Amino acid sequence: MSEYKVTIIGGGPGGYETAIRLNQYGIECLLIEEERVGGVCLNRGCIPTKALVKSAELYYEMSSASNYGLPSYKPELDYEQVFNRKKCYRRTTGKWNRAYFPKTQYSHFKR
Numbered sequence: 001m002s003e004y005k006v007t008i009i010g011g012g013p014g015g016y017e018t019a020i021r022l023n024q025y026g027i028e029c030l031l032i033e034e035e036r037v038g039g040v041c042l043n044r045g046c047i048p049t050k051a052l053v054k055s056a057e058l059y060y061e062m063s064s065a066s067n068y069g070l071p072s073y074k075p076e077l078d079y080e081q082v083f084n085r086k087k088c089y090r091r092t093t094g095k096w097n098r099a100y101f102p103k104t105q106y107s108h109f110k111r
Ligand SMILES: Cc1cc2nc3c(=O)[nH]c(=O)nc-3n(C[C@H](O)[C@H](O)[C@H](O)COP(=O)(O)OP(=O)(O)OC[C@H]3O[C@@H](n4cnc5c(N)ncnc54)[C@H](O)[C@@H]3O)c2cc1C
Pocket: 009, 010, 011, 012, 013, 014, 015, 032, 033, 034, 035, 036, 037, 038, 039, 040, 041, 042, 044, 045, 046, 047, 049, 109, 111
C-alpha cells in the first residue's frame, strides 16, 4: 500500500493549489475528489459563468451598436454554440490543471 505525507480531501481550487505547491516542494500527496477536479470554480462557477457572461456582453454590445454610431444589428443567438464554448473552456482548464501536479496521486472517491 502506498503512503503519502499529505492527503488532500477535495480537488477544488483550495485542494489542487495545495497539491501544486506540495509538488513544487517535491512532496508527494494524495488528492481525493468525489466529483471532478476543479471544484465549483472550474466546473460550475468562475470559469463557466465568465464564458456565458462574455457571450451575453457581446450580444448586448452588438445589439446596441447604433448607440455608438454604428449600423444597427440584431444578432441571432445560437444557444448550442454558446454552451459548447462554455464546455470547451471547462475541458481545457481541467487538462491544464492536472499537468501542474505530476507528483500527486489522484483518487476518485464517491461517498
Ligand atoms: C457562479 C459562481 C461564480 C464564481 N466566480 C468566481 C470568480 O470569478 N472569482 C473567484 O475568485 N471565485 C469565484 N467563485 C467562487 C469559487 O468558485 C470558490 O471560491 C472556489 O471554488 C472555492 O474553492 P474550494 O476548493 O474551497 O471549494 P470547491 O470549489 O467547492 O471544491 C471543493 C471540492 O471538494 C470536493 N469534496 C467535498 N467534499 C468531499 C469529500 N468528502 N470527499 C471527496 N471530495 C469532496 C467537491 O466535490 C469539490 O470538487 C464563484 C462561485 C460561483 C458559484
